[in-house]
Amino acid sequence: MRIGIGYDVHRLVEGRKLILGGVKIPYPKGLEGHSDADVLTHAICDALLGAAGERDLGEHFPDTDARYKEICSLELLKEVGGLLAGKGWTIENIDSVVVMETPKLNPFKQKIKEKICETLGLDSDRVNVKATTTEGLGYLGRSEAVASYAVCLLKKGDGFLF
Numbered sequence: 172m173r174i175g176i177g178y179d180v181h182r183l184v185e186g187r188k189l190i191l192g193g194v195k196i197p198y199p200k201g202l203e204g205h206s207d208a209d210v211l212t213h214a215i216c217d218a219l220l221g222a223a224g225e226r227d228l229g230e231h232f233p234d235t236d237a238r239y240k241e242i243c244s245l246e247l248l249k250e251v252g253g254l255l256a257g258k259g260w261t262i263e264n265i266d267s268v269v270v271m272e273t274p275k276l277n278p279f280k281q282k283i284k285e286k287i288c289e290t291l292g293l294d295s296d297r298v299n300v301k302a303t304t305t306e307g308l309g310y311l312g313r314s315e316a317v318a319s320y321a322v323c324l325l326k327k328g329d330g331f332l333f
C-alpha cells in the first residue's frame with residue numbers, strides 16, 4: 172500500500188466559472204488558471220500521482236501546453252486514473268478538503284463526490300469530500316482564493332476497480 176498527498180490553490184477572479192470536482196458552482200467569481208482551474212481535482216490528481224511515485228500534475232500536463240488550455244480537469248483525473256491502473260495500482264480511498272469562505276459547498280458535496288467516483292470508476296464509499304473555512308482569516312478567509320488538500324491510499328493488486 173502507498174499513500175499520497177496533494178495540495179493546490181487557485182485565485183478567485185471575475186469572469187471565470189467556479190468548477191470544483193467537475194461541478195459548476197453558482198458564484199460571481201471563478202478560479203484563475205490555464206485549465207478550468209479545478210483546485211479540488213488538481214489536489215486529488217497530485218495525491219494519486221504522489222502515491223504512485225509518478226511525479227506531479229504540472230509535469231504530466233504542463234500549463235504551457237495549449238492542449239490543456241481550458242480543459243475540464245476531470246479529463247486529467249481520468250488520465251491519471253488510467254496511468255495508475257496501467258501500472259497495477261487500485262485506489263483504496265481518497266479523502267479531500269476544500270478550503271473556501273464563500274460560497275458554501277455543502278449543497279454540492281454529494282454531486283462532486285459522484286463526479287469523482289464516476290471519473291475514476293470507484294464505488295461511492297471510496298471518495299470523501301469535505302469543506303471548511305478559515306473563519307475569515309487570511310487570503311482564503313477573504314475569498315481571494317480557494318485551496319484544496321487530498322490524500323489517497325493505493326494498493327497494488329486486483330485492478331478490478333478500473
Ligand code: MG
Binds near residue numbers: 179180204208209210
Ligand atoms: Mg492547479
